[in-house]
Amino acid sequence: MQLFNTFAAYISGMQTYMSIFPPDHGARPLSFSQEWRVLGPFQIGTRGMTWDVCLEYDPNTTYRSSLAPNATVRWTTVQADSAVSNANSARTSLSVSFREVDFEFLQQVYGWAALQYQAWARGYLYVKGSSPQSITLSIDHVLEFYVDDELYFGGDYYSYRRAPLVLYLQPGSHKLDVRLIRDVRVMGGVGAPSIDTTLRAETHSQSLQLSSGEPIIPDLINGHLPGRVGSITVRNHALTDVEVLAVFADLDTVSMSLHSAASLTLKPGQTRPLTLNIGCVGLCATEFSIHIHYRTYGSDDASVLSLPYSFERRAIHDPHKITFLHPSGIASYAILRAPSVRAQCSHETGDFPVLLQFHGAGLEADDPMVAHALDPLPDLCSWVLFPTGVTPWSGDDWHAWGFTDVEAAIQAIPRWIVENSWQGPGVDVDRWLVSGHSNGGQGTWYALTHRPDKVIAAAPVSGYSSIQSPYYVALQRPPGLTHFPDYVPYTLWRPMQSTVRSVLDGAISSYQHEILLENSRGIPIFQQHGGSDDNVPAYHSRLLSQLLHEFEADSTYVELPGAGHWFDGVMTTDHLQAFYQQAFEQSTSLRDTPGNFSLVVANPADTGSKHGFQVLHLRRPGQLGKVQVSFLQSDTQCHIRTTNVLSMKLPANFLKNLEVDLDGQLLEDLLVPSRDAITISRGANGEWKLTEHTGHMQRSGRQLGAMEAILRTHGVFQIVYHNPDAQNTALQISRNLCQYFAADTQLSSNDSTSLSGEGNILRLLVGSDMALGLHADFPIHVQPHGMISVRDDTGHWLQYNSEEFEGLGAVFLRPLEEERLELILWGAELEGLKMAARLVPMLTGVGQPDFVVTRKDMMWKGADGVLAMGFFDHAWNVSAGSFFT
Template sequence: MPDLDEMGSTTIAFSTQWKYHGGFHALKYDNKARFSSSLAPDGSVSWAIVDSAYPLEQPAKRAITFAFPDIDWKFQQAVFGWAALQYQAWARGEIEVHTQTSQTVALYTDNVLEFWIDDEHLFGGDYYGFRRSPVVLHLDPGTHQLDIRLVRDLRAMGGGYGENGPSIDIDLELKVPAKPLDAVSKILVSDYVDGVLAGSLASVSLQNTDTRAVNITQISSANPYYSIRMVSGSQIHLAPGQARPIAFEIETLGAFASRLEVLVSYELPSSQDNEEILSSFTLSQEVKRRSPYEPQKMTFMHPGGIVSYAMLRPPSKEAQKLCSEASKSSVPILLQLHGAGLEAEDEMVAHALDPVPDLCAWTLFPTGVTPWSGDDWHTWGFSDVEAAIKAIPSWIQSVHWEGPSANTEKWLVSGHSNGGQGSWYIATHRPDNVIALAPVSGYLSIQSYVPYGTWRSMDPKRQGILQASLNSYRHELLADNLKGIPIIQQHGSADDNVPVWHSRAMHEYIEQAVGRSSYFELPGETHWFDGIMTTEPMRNFYKANLPTPGERLESSRLDQQSQSEKFSLVVANPADTGSKNGIIVLQLESPDQYGRIDVDFDGSRCLIATSNILSFRIHDDHRWTSIVIDGWQQDSNGGGNTVWFRNPEGKWASSSLSGDDAEKRSGRQLGPMEAILRSQGTLEIRDLLGTVPDIALQVSRNLHQYFGADTIISSNSKKVATGSGNVIEIYLMPPLPGPELHHAGSLSRYHHLRDDFLQLQRIDEDGHFRASLLLHDGRRRCYETPVGSWGFGGIFLSPLESERLSLTICGTGEEALRFAARFVPMLTGVGQPDFILFDQRCTWKGADGVLAMGFFDHEWKATRSSFIS
């Protein structure tokens, strides 16, 4: 049985310069060694010993607290604010395997981002403690070195601290799998309502803990009360160590059964050729019975091909009486977004609106897939919100609902903490859908929550590229989009989690941009208290902005707003921004800066002024006799859905853009690197040469860990994937000497658009490499590395058909490739542009060591504003 005996005396080194010294993993313990640090007294740190209690009843589990009392944290915070309480360190311990033979274990790493096991480097960990994708290790008997990167994050660990300063708490646990295929999550199943399940879809995450691939052949029912079938029409493949969420569909048969019994059948290769070992096991999950009028778990399919859930509360019987006229048509959706670290089914979330049971609305508590909403209610998390809204009509049909239908196009949006921030995101990005907005204790953006002032210094243009990658989440810069939306803000004056400054500042931004919002500050109240979502101002706001007797919400916001009232639409990324009063931006001229449309009226003329806009669409343009764009009179064609674009001469013309034109970047392809998460189907990870399966596994594990995403891992594939999802390609330059050029990602038939964007070349056998990057004007920028380095690594987006995307991870060697894989979007607030090229200096200089990074324009060319060193 493996345990963590030696973790009782863990050694740590606290240093921001560990990579400069060759990496912490390369250091040997020396209590006399000193390392530079800007935080420590005398500017240096050394090794130290941390003791932890030994839990006799759980020898393979450790909870360890790391703190640095010698640092003057109060002074640091007085100068740098909360950002001073974020720091990094490294710790070293050992794992002892006391068995006589090799042992397979699953390692859980709660609150750890990065670590080494002996000489194996693993990036991603389980920073938020989701525990959905542990690392599978096959350890020989004896001692194994464990190096852990410690990262303190304020949003996850809080801003308070005791006498020893802000600490880092981690949990490590080793489990011995009982079988080659094991469940790493509970079964996700909907609640039982009026004789049926509130959603027919269910799923469970299964992990292959064997050294051989496993095929799941069937998911079936182990009791007679349910019929079960896999959503996939074929076997599901799991690579060694991979975890995947397996979706299946359930049909109820007869009487209600409080337990769901699921039989999982699978096969794996035997030691003999052409033979398979067949096996199965049973999983069990409680099914809860709910009244149609109480919050209930409803399952549905996320666009990324996984099963998700939301808590749904239909209008009560009393609400139907109060808004009987409105119920003859449909009523809007009241969205309630939870804060970080919470599940939508938690009591404090699903029952937060119990004090207001009779609202004339469908109340929806989305989950965003994970307790952190995947990416803070942004790309992946907001897709979950929209999918949950679209699932309500299916619920109405399946339970034979006879009350009011749901107006899935009109939303009153509210949320707490991170959900308050998510409320700002939804309202600024879907202004035509939002009828009212009520953020509570929310922050403006990650950049303003924990300022980036203590990041490593870098070239201002490099920093500008990273900041531009986060443009879509600076809600204060999108405040113009809120015009016409009733807004209430509420915040406790004594909030020590999200400072009240955030709401005060946004109130000021809104007043300057659109002129009105209601703001209520609660004296002496903290971040959360029972009833925070139903205070008197909040209750009055809900009732004032939801239907009342005799009122319907069938008209669009265009009909509600005076046609003579001017407005503006500010866009950071057209892919995630909807329309404002019927006008929607399709493409920006330069994707790294905001686009803007200002609309005014002169009688029956519509006056439009644009900034950084390449194309946009006007819905119902026949409302005006003429349109003036940037001072030029245009004839409205009366088509009711006109697309305007700036032609090569710089003049505006009307036309229709083809969504299948692969040479033009549009739709879901737009946005920085996180656009890869805008997948309409299961993501596929392709190891193009079949030589680095562990990197593909790490990418798969991180996507599943932090987003709950499903991925297909394939190797030696030279054809375009046949699935509907986006693709991640991993390309290691073959270790061949000579002048051959290797076009990273060139195996895709759509890469002919720019298959020579990045060329990697080995010059000689001594580790001398050249990289060549295609610039906007057709010239090439070449880079060379000194002899003995690990060369170059890169990562970049490229197009596939039907608005799909490919993300290519490439390197001249395994070390460079592993570093490139770290840039795959995983945590929020980081910022990855469309392409990044780097060499070994990036490992210790961070973003300041990047050779080139930037964005692609609508023709998939690197923009002129990209950083090219």
């Protein structure tokens, strides 16, 4: 008996199970089966679902499960809660629970982690008619599923419904195998821990279709636009490429065009956002239609897809939608409130700071509960900005993708000032008061610990402490517990070696705010939390309050007795109002009188400076680096001590009048008086010296960090598939990037297009060898005959071949010029490529390091089934601490 394996190996005898209960199609083109087969529950750790997969089907087999009584489960039958079909669509809902499992007891032992589990469901989609149909299939809260034994990974975990799967199905019954995962963050922790999902299928006859969701278009301010870009998302339902030729508005007073200089191509089944230039000739009309001109491959005739639209009209001092370009080339938006003419700000003699307000998970920035959260405080001495982080779940929890959006939104304010001929106070884009609720509170901790030179004050409200303890839950305290447990801890992953676990932890250490709190010293912090919060327990704020006190940080904690997670006015309590006012009155630069301080860095790519000190490279990636600065002898001596720091930037002008001791070395000869800042590196002998550019290939800037560095693209993602059978996997990656990040991707089998572009590249190969790329001495070589070699930190080459390791694959970063990256996805065979593709960054907290060599064992062993994983250092060599079998 095999427990974990692939659905592709399902026994075909089950194919006819649902056929013995044929549905009454009538005139409906689509319908779902009423009865479903379900198997579970099985344990699954927080964010662990990417690393392991599924099992072999056998209706007569008893399966082992650590969650079930007697450690065994079998397939059972459940009825769909509802099934609705109409002229061109069908929908059904499933609610799956396992009442025989004592989840209450498990929760008392393991906390919220015990309410997470996985299960499997099998049903059918019926297609009526005499010819194939173009169908979109979306399944809420599901990461992966199979249609007729074909795997589709990525799904729609957060129910965005932005990029559903496009299928071309023959008439008849089509088997659906759905991997159900109960995620406490998404589904909560109150009541019976059931899994609820909705399946939707819809037929389409037009080649190009609009995706669900509203276009991104700026609001209209006194007849003028506060942004010049917008976006509409479209999807190709044709069997051939579709070329979008142009976009027009139907009124002369509204101008609209594609932002790209050339037309855009969508592969069959691909969803892409169209980035638009938008303008007005004179005063904009309120209502108009958007016309998208396109043609299918091989056709000379253009077709038109139209969308009526009405501008939202706002007053200039009201919260309103502005648009701007995300560095990836897509259009994004934020909600901006300009300073009031009644703001009394005698302490502000120049430009006003920015009050950043981060929203919680599942919310859009233009949601009234977000955009109007600060309405009771209309006269703040600041620009108020509600960033969106690109998506309702803020891209990736306000981190690599989402925080890039935040900084782009801030930089859009000076352009807004020019575009609107603003005569009020200017903006200081380098002074931020950061605040946020719930997931926005976690985003506040991220900004505070990663941009300490820009944050003048911070107010995290009802926020969780770090990504390692995901938050979106609702908990009733189990009987017998005297305290709240930690948030969905990473305790129920499949067993793994400590070296593997350390690599995974190192990949997400930049988001563990508890270990980075020293960076907040000297910055005023106000924490507020409801004492009866059953969503994010007050334990999180209490813990961080304790740690801040231990670091001698400037922190105040207020707990509101009897208050829950959210209530009207949660962001404008009397305590918060007083803190905002005081923060703006005292928002002078902290760099003038820093005192003793530390800078702790997990990833130099996402961590800015502290009083002008900035870490540029770590000696051992995956481990923390630290700079400790102290002043002695009446502030005439400066002692700097570093840990795991290879290179850093120092504020030369600040240090030039001091006697500087750096790790026991006096820096008199290195402090160049004519420079504001100097960059120094540590040599092999431990001595610090001015950094010299030797021309050697060095990893720097946006290239640093774990595999998520690929998300720091400046330009549209380029996905290149070198083998025809890799095209479907490339399409899935494109769909996932669009689904979870609203990102744009260009799919191609032509390498010349990708190399000439600006964005990062994802390169897919099956079986063949691969050119060395920009770095001639790169430590990973893909070789002919299904072999891959990796050079470890001692210089020893380890070889893995497909004859010995079934399902061999690999995923790893490689450098390109100008801080660009390419992510290589390789499989000795297609199965290995699909396994590697699972690790393309998509969900937060998974922990993908710089490189992973995979095999089929990962399907049931999880991360412990990999052959190798680890990090690259500053010179693109494999670093110490990486894992090899």
